[in-house]
Amino acid sequence: MGIELVELSNLLEYQKEFITINDEEEYKRCTAKLNCKGIVLRDVIKGKDIKTKKQQVCKAGQLLVAEIDAKVGGYGIVPSELEGAIVSSHYFLFNVNEEKLNRLYLHYYLKTDDFFNQIKPQGTTNYASIRPRDVLKIKIPLPSLERQKEIVEKLERFFKNKELFDKQNENNAEILNKLRQSILQEAVRGKLVPQDPNDEPASVLLERIKEEKERLIKEGKIKKEKPLPPISEDEVPYEMPRGWEWVRLGEISAIVGGGTPKTNIKDYWENGDIPWLTPADLSNIKGKYISKGRRNITKLGLEKSSAQLMPKGTVLFSSRAPIGYTAIASNPLSTNQGFKSCIPYVMQMNEYIYYYLTYSAKKINEQASGTTFKEVSGSEVANFLLPLPPLREQKRIVEKVDQLMALCDELERNIEQSKKDSELLMQSVLQEVFKEA
Structure with missing residues (x-):
């Protein structure tokens, strides 16, 4: 019974x-x-x-x-x-x-x-x-109070062990986050892959970038901007390998803001086919790339707002709380004003820039200012320091980081599965115990 x-x-x-x-x-x-x-x-x-x-x-x-x-x-x-x-x-x-x-x-x-x-x-x-x-x-x-007490004692033993197991999962997740950051740190300090003396140095790459900027200015595709301040010795946080150069992010890429078409005008939104992102769209993506957000805007909405259409390969960086979400556009898209995105003048640099911003996100967030919400401005993003390797070394760095991050992703999936298994076991134990009550 x-x-x-x-x-x-x-x-x-x-x-x-x-x-x-x-x-x-x-x-x-x-x-x-x-x-x-x-x-x-x-x-x-x-x-x-x-x-x-x-x-x-x-x-x-x-x-x-x-x-x-x-x-x-x-x-x-x-x-x-x-x-x-x-x-x-x-x-x-x-x-x-x-x-x-x-x-x-x-x-x-x-x-x-x-x-x-x-x-x-x-x-x-x-x-x-x-x-x-x-x-x-x-x-x-x-059941009787006596039986209730027995059930409590049994479950307390189980939950004590579950707590230890869950704590280990939390520790593993924390260690994994530190491992990811350590990989990125080694990458941007030139310690992850060997240098090749035959690589074209970053100084030559900077000359190419300078020429590309001048061409774009001449063609009217970008505006000539005030030169960024030179990098002083006091700003340089560590010594780089030979062939690398310290640069400001605004030297090697255009920093582009975003905008929001007026929400009460249907023609700006209805049947839109231009992907339009907010920082929240980047919060749960897996991997480096993103193709769309939760909303689209129309061509008219783009024209009537400060939003801009950015090309495939643009490095997206959320500059308004939450600060530090990063992704790479896998197709042309637009964003709201919560972004200061980077369009590299040499697009092959985009994945290295993505990883550097990912590495720097926490520090950037800590240094951000604001009362109502924290934010970093376009000029601040343009002034970010970045250690620039030779282009061929960038490619080797990105390939190695991709490989190591894939292993981290596998470890993360194992941790998540372990958490799910813990919850399933808990429900199984609870069901069995109360069925026998």
Whole structure:
């Protein structure tokens, strides 16, 4: 005979009590992490900075459910360290009747698919929410308190091992990120591939670039710009191999901004066939190249805005928060104003420039300024220092980095699979344990 399923209405009591926030006091605020990851500290804040002056106070051991985020696993048991923390009216608090229900038993059951699948939000997709009565209708298996305690002890042993396993995955991911950065560092310092004395030096490449710029200016394709300042010895961060040259990014490529056609004019957007990117479009791409974003613009939209059509091979660099996303355009496209993109005067340099900007992204982000949001200007991007190898050596560097990054990608896939396996194992263990409850 199976264990009886009991509605939470018989085990929980909905609490709806509010306090008035004092401007002079300091408050802990908590929030529900998504994907059943529990309740955590959101921040510690002065009362004067809390806009809504009516708030709820949490007690350790209560069930806290987010009105909207419950549909994506936004719920959990309030931990002891968040006793007295506050939440808004968009959260629901429930006291647990511990004469019937072990709160740790409930804590673990909240992680199961069986609990999650009983959440039935109402409303439109983005704002679908649940009410306290919906929570209280959820059913859980309820064995004796003694059996609940046994289940908790078994699961605590399992989760202790899972925590160690997950921590190792996190460590491996961190090590992998450091490995990627180390590869790029070796590459841009000339230590990743051997030098060839027969390579045409970068100084000759710079002469070719100078000639190309002069040709483009003469043909009216680019404007003549104020010369960039010479590079002083104090600016040079390290010594380069023979045949390399320190240059400013604006010396070897055109720095191009972007723009956004007016969103209320349909002719700028409807049936557009020009890929138009925002920094968010670069946030999750795999590999170096990108061909399209989530939106297209029309030729008219391009003409009526500061957006520009950039050629295949352009190095895209997000210059407005988030700063440092990089990619290479695999076809002509345009971007919004959150980019300062680089069009190399010798296009064969684009992959090396891409890797150098990828390597420098964190440092650039740290040095960026801004109050409302951080940003680097076009002139700042043009003044970036870049160690320029001979063109043939650039090709060898890119090939080697590609090879090593492919190996890193494989390691990353293994780590991600390991994380998924950990979650699948957890669900399997939870299902088995509660089935035997």
